[in-house]
Amino acid sequence: MSTPNALRPPATEPRPYHFPDFSHERLPNGLTVWTVPLSDRALVSVHLIVDGGAAAESEAEAGIASLAAETLVTGTRRLDGHAFAEATERLGIEMSADSSWDLARAGFLAVAGSFEAGLELLAEMIHEPRFDEGEFDRLRQERLADILQARSEPGRLADEYFLRQVYPDDVPYGRLGAGSPESVEPLTVAQARAHHQRHWRPDRAHLVVAGPVSATEARQTVASAFGHWEGESPGHRSIRAADRGGRRIVIVDRPGSVQSELRIGHVGIARGDADYFSAIVMASLLGGTFSSRLNQRLREDLGYTYGARAAFDPRRSAGPFSARAAVHTEVTADAVRETLAILDGLQAAPPSADELRGVTDFLVGIFPLRFETTAGAAAGIEPVAVYDLDRGWWATYRDRIEAVGPAEVHAAAQAHIRPADSLILLAGDAAAVRPSLEAANLGPVEVIRPADGMTDAEGAEG
Amino acid sequence: MPQVPIERERLDNGLRVILSEDRRTPIVGVNLWYDVGSRNEERGRTGFAHLFEHMMFQGSANVAKGEHFALIQAAGGTLNASTWTDRTNYFETLPSHELELALWLESDRMASLLPAMTQEKLDNQRDVVKNERRLSVDNQPYGTAEERMQALMWPEGHPYHHSTIGSMEDLSAASMDDVSRFFATYYAPNNAVLTVAGDFDRDAAMARIERHFGPIPANPTLPAPPSGDVPDSLGGEVREVVADQVELPRIHLAYRIPPFGTDAHEAFNILSDVLGTGRASRLYRSLVRERQLAADVAAFVFPWAHGSTALGIWATARPEVSVETLEAQLLAEIDQLSTDGPTDEELARVRTLHAAAVEAGLEQIGERADRISQYACLFDKPDMVNTEVARYDALTAADIRAALGDRISADNRLVLTYVPDEDQTEDGEAAA
Numbered sequence: 001m002s003t004p005n006a007l008r009p010p011a012t013e014p015r016p017y018h019f020p021d022f023s024h025e026r027l028p029n030g031l032t033v034w035t036v037p038l039s040d041r042a043l044v045s046v047h048l049i050v051d052g053g054a055a056a057e058s059e060a061e062a063g064i065a066s067l068a069a070e071t072l073v074t075g076t077r078r079l080d081g082h083a084f085a086e087a088t089e090r091l092g093i094e095m096s097a098d099s100s101w102d103l104a105r106a107g108f109l110a111v112a113g114s115f116e117a118g119l120e121l122l123a124e125m126i127h128e129p130r131f132d133e134g135e136f137d138r139l140r141q142e143r144l145a146d147i148l149q150a151r152s153e154p155g156r157l158a159d160e161y162f163l164r165q166v167y168p169d170d171v172p173y174g175r176l177g178a179g180s181p182e183s184v185e186p187l188t189v190a191q192a193r194a195h196h197q198r199h200w201r202p203d204r205a206h207l208v209v210a211g212p213v214s215a216t217e218a219r220q221t222v223a224s225a226f227g228h229w230e231g232e233s234p235g236h237r238s239i240r241a242a243d244r245g246g247r248r249i250v251i252v253d254r255p256g257s258v259q260s261e262l263r264i265g266h267v268g269i270a271r272g273d274a275d276y277f278s279a280i281v282m283a284s285l286l287g288g289t290f291s292s293r294l295n296q297r298l299r300e301d302l303g304y305t306y307g308a309r310a311a312f313d314p315r316r317s318a319g320p321f322s323a324r325a326a327v328h329t330e331v332t333a334d335a336v337r338e339t340l341a342i343l344d345g346l347q348a349a350p351p352s353a354d355e356l357r358g359v360t361d362f363l364v365g366i367f368p369l370r371f372e373t374t375a376g377a378a379a380g381i382e383p384v385a386v387y388d389l390d391r392g393w394w395a396t397y398r399d400r401i402e403a404v405g406p407a408e409v410h411a412a413a414q415a416h417i418r419p420a421d422s423l424i425l426l427a428g429d430a431a432a433v434r435p436s437l438e439a440a441n442l443g444p445v446e447v448i449r450p451a452d453g454m455t456d457a458e459g460a461e462g
Numbered sequence: 463m464p465q466v467p468i469e470r471e472r473l474d475n476g477l478r479v480i481l482s483e484d485r486r487t488p489i490v491g492v493n494l495w496y497d498v499g500s501r502n503e504e505r506g507r508t509g510f511a512h513l514f515e516h517m518m519f520q521g522s523a524n525v526a527k528g529e530h531f532a533l534i535q536a537a538g539g540t541l542n543a544s545t546w547t548d549r550t551n552y553f554e555t556l557p558s559h560e561l562e563l564a565l566w567l568e569s570d571r572m573a574s575l576l577p578a579m580t581q582e583k584l585d586n587q588r589d590v591v592k593n594e595r596r597l598s599v600d601n602q603p604y605g606t607a608e609e610r611m612q613a614l615m616w617p618e619g620h621p622y623h624h625s626t627i628g629s630m631e632d633l634s635a636a637s638m639d640d641v642s643r644f645f646a647t648y649y650a651p652n653n654a655v656l657t658v659a660g661d662f663d664r665d666a667a668m669a670r671i672e673r674h675f676g677p678i679p680a681n682p683t684l685p686a687p688p689s690g691d692v693p694d695s696l697g698g699e700v701r702e703v704v705a706d707q708v709e710l711p712r713i714h715l716a717y718r719i720p721p722f723g724t725d726a727h728e729a730f731n732i733l734s735d736v737l738g739t740g741r742a743s744r745l746y747r748s749l750v751r752e753r754q755l756a757a758d759v760a761a762f763v764f765p766w767a768h769g770s771t772a773l774g775i776w777a778t779a780r781p782e783v784s785v786e787t788l789e790a791q792l793l794a795e796i797d798q799l800s801t802d803g804p805t806d807e808e809l810a811r812v813r814t815l816h817a818a819a820v821e822a823g824l825e826q827i828g829e830r831a832d833r834i835s836q837y838a839c840l841f842d843k844p845d846m847v848n849t850e851v852a853r854y855d856a857l858t859a860a861d862i863r864a865a866l867g868d869r870i871s872a873d874n875r876l877v878l879t880y881v882p883d884e885d886q887t888e889d890g891e892a893a894a
Contacts, residue, residue: 005573011563014558145710149710256707289531291528300590306597358535361536372487372827
């Protein structure tokens, strides 16, 4: 081709970009206020984070951290649930509260003019929560309904059973952070109130403000709203993230399914792992982009799926690693074989410099897009605060990605990917997929029939 | 009130270009809307506009299969495309120094897709799209609801009668000849809008747009769009019960309403927010919080612009709640609102929420570009992106009641109820 437009056009000179400047200051009560001043923005993003996620609850109360967070938005001593919703929504705010394994969080996104009024309502919600018994019970029932719903959705069904089968029974990560029907059923509003009393305390808490607010203004406003907050929290438990281990195939039977939701993996890495950067680069090469090995092979070469990906889920302790795809029922065994071959290939040899370059260029180049919005900038502070990362985390992030070479990827694959020791779990039509999976001789095959009863009917066969 | 700069240009070949400069972050959004969607599909070819969208990533004269994704991602960008009834859009957001890369890739496939097309690629993407249908429709609880809604709300042969994902049978029937004809008919500069938003130099950007898109010939014989004309009302309640692999029953309601872009439509948009946006909304308050009949609720309008569109409302029953009880209360809330109209407090609430949501949408360069393209493509009015809030706020309670007319009535209502399929469970157990 000799037309002037036949070749990839060159890039122009890049404009330098860095993570927005931020500052932090600890108030006398222990609350750390983080400010990302973005003077050219119309919106303010506020995140209050406490060390009160699922890792801070006891297994006897599994799900209480999540329910306690949700119950916060059902009103204050002064305002009942509906009145509180009206008060926030009149400001254009939808107040949120949620939790994950490593944190519980409350906050909002608002136009700048609603920042102070929103912060006052947030403080009222934290200091004087209503914890109404009727509202708590409603949320508990909704949670039970949602867990029930999740089990009719093939993707969520596979996610839940993957965790249960990867971790041994005594490891908390083997369940959903939101709890199980058995653990949620007996929870009471008194337990939610106690969880809040114990864990929503300022000493380990962080409040992030990103938007057109100066550090001085943020500190003053936060001190006025949260300065009288008191107390100390015990923080999280330490979780020993052991692996069940062993190559096994587990079919979660969902008769009539036209696809199999496939999860292949094992226990992965913790957030603080020394190989964090080489592991996330490796996972991106494997299944983090459209051009990744898994998606190229399973989708673009074979047409088995609409999309395939792989990722670690690093937490304070080692979260799961999985490769995942929803594949046509007919090709399930072939898709498993192909995925295992790709995992084997990653261990067998380092990637070419060219292939790796595409991945590191992506992770480096996408950097400004991640922090484009005020909510994105606030989200960038969260891991720095929660995991106590060095303050230059984002300043050096791109250099650390670029320092990952083929040898580091290869080493990360050998250390953190274990195809021979992987759980192969799929939610699909057992009668349709079992014969070909057994014939493929990839490992012992078990079938779980959730329809027979969820708690103890893991009547493994074969 | 958010205002974004809008500058309009038109190339000689008819390509409409909209520029919206914003230098805050060194990123740029490139967004193309082609004025073709599933409403333009021929009989026996449902799903083709979307399948064709997939073929647009399979290479063009100067770009190999997979290279479009690989080059944009290696440049640090995100990208995708989507198809719906009224449009097919393609978009990239990437660091601003790579603007020309996105323009080159988009222009190469608009100019010269066909030399790269092969039967093998079509067969591969047909399989991918069938798996997309299985994932989002066939293997998903309630996944067929939108498709059934369309089939029941618009008559056979109407452009909105069939789903955008299409039927397996029609996907199987799609041929290379279809690909060639569809490309020649609809993928022309005079049938598209190109929006560039974010960090760019205006003159340099226009020069590059002219260089890459200018030489592409127009299609002088664009076909007339299909007529979307239908009566204002369904002319009688339509009911259907679907037994599906679901745990909890869900009631889907739909009403035929005026098309997106009209003031009358905006009244239903406001109505849907009063009903279903936020925890202070009527349906959340009544069905979820107070009566505890529903596990969740939603209300929304479909932004379809040709002839008519739909107001959609759904509620999932809590365990132990009968669908009859839930339906009765759901309809009572809707009917009461349409009779009395919203209160001043409710209007104030949804206006503030709406304005904040518009602000949050426009803060993202990619989303901003998409909204501009939408208004330019559907109405030739990109400035509508700057009047979204004013148009919403202008409607009073009296205006809204007047606009609703008798559209919220049993005669203009679809009630589509999903219930657990007991037979399927028994079959499954029998087979086990």
